[in-house]
Amino acid sequence: MIDARFISGVVADPVAQERQWVSRCRQGDEIALGYLIDRHRSRLIRTATNLLRDRHEAEDVAQESFLKAFREIAKLRDDRAFSGYLYRICVRLCMDRLRLKRAELVEFDSAQPHEGGKVENRVVIEKLLAQLPAELRTTLVLREMEQLSYEEVAEVMRVPIGTVRSRLHTARERFRKLWIEAVGE
Amino acid sequence: MIRVFGCRRFHRLASEREDRQLTSREAKFFETHRSRCADCGLYDTQAHQALDVLRGAAFTEVELTPMFDERVIRKFRAQKVKESLRYWSPALAGAMIACVAIFATLAMVSRPDQLKQANLPGGSASRFHEKSAFPSFELSAMPRFVR
Numbered sequence: 259m260i261d262a263r264f265i266s267g268v269v270a271d272p273v274a275q276e277r278q279w280v281s282r283c284r285q286g287d288e289i290a291l292g293y294l295i296d297r298h299r300s301r302l303i304r305t306a307t308n309l310l311r312d313r314h315e316a317e318d319v320a321q322e323s324f325l326k327a328f329r330e331i332a333k334l335r336d337d338r339a340f341s342g343y344l345y346r347i348c349v350r351l352c353m354d355r356l357r358l359k360r361a362e363l364v365e366f367d368s369a370q371p372h373e374g375g376k377v378e379n380r381v382v383i384e385k386l387l388a389q390l391p392a393e394l395r396t397t398l399v400l401r402e403m404e405q406l407s408y409e410e411v412a413e414v415m416r417v418p419i420g421t422v423r424s425r426l427h428t429a430r431e432r433f434r435k436l437w438i439e440a441v442g443e
Numbered sequence: 444m445i446r447v448f449g450c451r452r453f454h455r456l457a458s459e460r461e462d463r464q465l466t467s468r469e470a471k472f473f474e475t476h477r478s479r480c481a482d483c484g485l486y487d488t489q490a491h492q493a494l495d496v497l498r499g500a501a502f503t504e505v506e507l508t509p510m511f512d513e514r515v516i517r518k519f520r521a522q523k524v525k526e527s528l529r530y531w532s533p534a535l536a537g538a539m540i541a542c543v544a545i546f547a548t549l550a551m552v553s554r555p556d557q558l559k560q561a562n563l564p565g566g567s568a569s570r571f572h573e574k575s576a577f578p579s580f581e582l583s584a585m586p587r588f589v590r
Contacts, residue, residue: 288516291515291516291519292512292516295511295512295515295516296512299507299511299512300505300507303505303507304502304503304504304505307502307505308501308502313505313506316505317508317511320511321511321514321515321518324515324519325515325518325519325522328519329522329526379496379499379500380500383496383497383500398497401462402494402497402498402501403497403498403500403501403502404501408462426458426462427455427458427459430458430461430490430493430494431454431458433493433494433497434486434489434490434493434494437489437492437493437496438489438493
């Protein structure tokens with residue numbers, strides 16, 4: 259049942275508001291669909307861009323995540339969990355793509371140390387991250403770029419916190435070595 | 444370079460220092476070890492530098508392509524249609540097969556030459572045909588000038 263206060267636009271609590279939209283979306287309301295897309299798209303695309311380092315691919319993944327989430331919205335037990343559910347789908351899809359990409363890994367030319375400009379740094383980072391396995395790369399990006407806590411990373415990746423800690427340690431160590439190779443120190 | 448005991452612990456703490464505040468005991472060990480072990484000092488500097496560059500390369504704001512929402516909604520509609528087709532297609536195929544079977548049966552039954560001769564009624568039958576009371580229209584019988 260839709261809350262009358264919500265229809266009149268009085269509900270200020272974003273969590274309650276989102277719950278209402280999710281429940282409307284479950285009934286096939288396209289306005290609710292539009293609201294949920296509008297609310298989550300920026301975060302989803304940003305995370306996917308950080309993970310995949312490709313804006314167009316990130317948009318594809320975000321789109322796919324929305325479609326998958328809406329298709330399976332009936333299975334969602336708690337309407338408040340929609341945001342996390344959507345985010346998890348997005349990260350999973352990114353990881354799938356990263357695994358596929360790793361097969362066609364591009365070798366990084368460490369013989370030419372780079373100058374260190376912001377754009378150049380991004381290119382170098384992209385190449386260095388490409389050399390990490392999908393799990394390590396995702397953990398590192400979620401923690402360092404997306405600033406998620408250990409608990410949030412563990413929840414998104416569906417692994418224990420101990421695993422996040424050890425993966426993060428390994429990822430940082432490998433990234434440091436790759437970075438040193440790249441800058442030629 | 445002389446390796447000092449506790450380098451592994453130092454590396455672990457160097458990573459954990461990024462996420463939490465070290466206890467006073469850990470911090471004391473960290474600082475003492477850093478001042479004594481040149482390798483670990485360099486390690487810490489490099490690790491910091493690498494992570495700073497990584498954080499700096501993060502995308503904080505992304506420009507959205509126009510019509511993103513509309514595209515998702517359009518795709519969602521298409522997906523719903525496809526799903527409903529997938530759901531109903533076995534039933535539709537079954538109904539079509541049943542229709543074909545019924546028509547085939549009816550076509551076979553309605554052919555008199557396919558029926559057994561023994562089942563046909565004997566004798567001859569003719570239908571009573573009453574001559575029409577209305578005059579028939581014959582063009583040839585009409586006068587030439589009317590034609």
